[in-house]
Amino acid sequence: MSIDAVTPHAIPQLAIFTDFDGTLVEIAETPDAVEVPDTLAQQLERAVRELDSAFAVLTGREIADIDRYLAPLHLPIAGAHGTQRRRADGVVETVDPAIVLAAEEIAHAVSPLVQANPSLLLENKEGAVALHFRQAPELETAVRIAMEEAVHAVTDFTLVPGKMVLEARPRAASKGEALRAFMREEPFLGRTPIFIGDDTTDEDAFIAAQDLGGVGIKLGEGDTAARMRIANVASVHALIQGLGDIAARDREVALMH
Numbered sequence: 001m002s003i004d005a006v007t008p009h010a011i012p013q014l015a016i017f018t019d020f021d022g023t024l025v026e027i028a029e030t031p032d033a034v035e036v037p038d039t040l041a042q043q044l045e046r047a048v049r050e051l052d053s054a055f056a057v058l059t060g061r062e063i064a065d066i067d068r069y070l071a072p073l074h075l076p077i078a079g080a081h082g083t084q085r086r087r088a089d090g091v092v093e094t095v096d097p098a099i100v101l102a103a104e105e106i107a108h109a110v111s112p113l114v115q116a117n118p119s120l121l122l123e124n125k126e127g128a129v130a131l132h133f134r135q136a137p138e139l140e141t142a143v144r145i146a147m148e149e150a151v152h153a154v155t156d157f158t159l160v161p162g163k164m165v166l167e168a169r170p171r172a173a174s175k176g177e178a179l180r181a182f183m184r185e186e187p188f189l190g191r192t193p194i195f196i197g198d199d200t201t202d203e204d205a206f207i208a209a210q211d212l213g214g215v216g217i218k219l220g221e222g223d224t225a226a227r228m229r230i231a232n233v234a235s236v237h238a239l240i241q242g243l244g245d246i247a248a249r250d251r252e253v254a255l256m257h
């Protein structure tokens with residue numbers, strides 16, 4: 001085969017979606033204690049460039065949290081489990097005030113349990129609530145009961161278990177729906193999605209990526225819909241770097257044709 005017969009793209013043009021906690025950074029004892037490597041933002045910036053900006057974070061955290069950890073990057077982000085979304089053009093979609101209010105009501109309803117047990121940690125996010133029991137694993141059942149009661153008192157919210165946390169989010173929002181929304185827009189449109197995550201809250205997005213012809217990559221063990229696995233956070237960083245390298249090489253080959 002002559003070199004002219006080689007297709008310009010060695011792999012399909014990719015859109016990379018990644019989770020944050022447990023995937024881009026190691027899990028820490030509390031949400032504020034995560035250690036973000038100094039080089040992470042720079043590493044991501046390069047991959048973002050090589051992938052023509054088809055790179056987004058899908059996270060349970062709020063968008064502002066991720067902006068702070070990945071400064072000066074301002075990536076497309078779905079925050080609070082898909083309740084918030086900042087598109088690639090920088091526009092942040094407005095969260096329905098009824099959803100914001102319902103989340104506040106849930107947080108208010110579980111606050112007596114938190115006041116009685118200061119080792120619990122409540123995160124009151126825009127349109128979602130997380131109740132962490134990492135510092136008090138013995139309170140998992142009490143957390144579940146309180147969150148179930150609180151969610152039943154509002155409309156259209158559901159519970160999602162995470163790592164030593166129980167979260168409430170709107171039924172209509174998920175990382176899967178967020179991934180599908182990004183994929184309908186430039187610069188993601190027409191690309192092949194890859195989603196990397198580590199948690200049960202990532203399952204919707206594994207399924208969405210695979211429905212759209214791409215791949216879900218699960219970090220760690222446990223049942224999953226993802227077709228591929230990756231061992232640890234360091235391997236995720238290496239994978240993102242490698243995919244950036246391939247995109248850069250494909251671009252060079254394409255320029256030669």
Ligand SMILES: O=P(O)(O)OC[C@H]1O[C@H](O[C@H]2O[C@H](CO)[C@@H](O)[C@H](O)[C@H]2O)[C@H](O)[C@@H](O)[C@@H]1O
Pocket residue numbers: 019020021022026027028029030031032033034058059060061062123130132134162163164165167199201
């Ligand atoms: O979707 P993610 O980006 O993985 O975010 C999921 C939740 O992550 C955070 O909680 C988890 O990470 C903490 C720091 O490592 C850890 O202390 C906690 O036990 C984990 O559950 C974050 O605080 C939540 O808001 C996110 O929804």
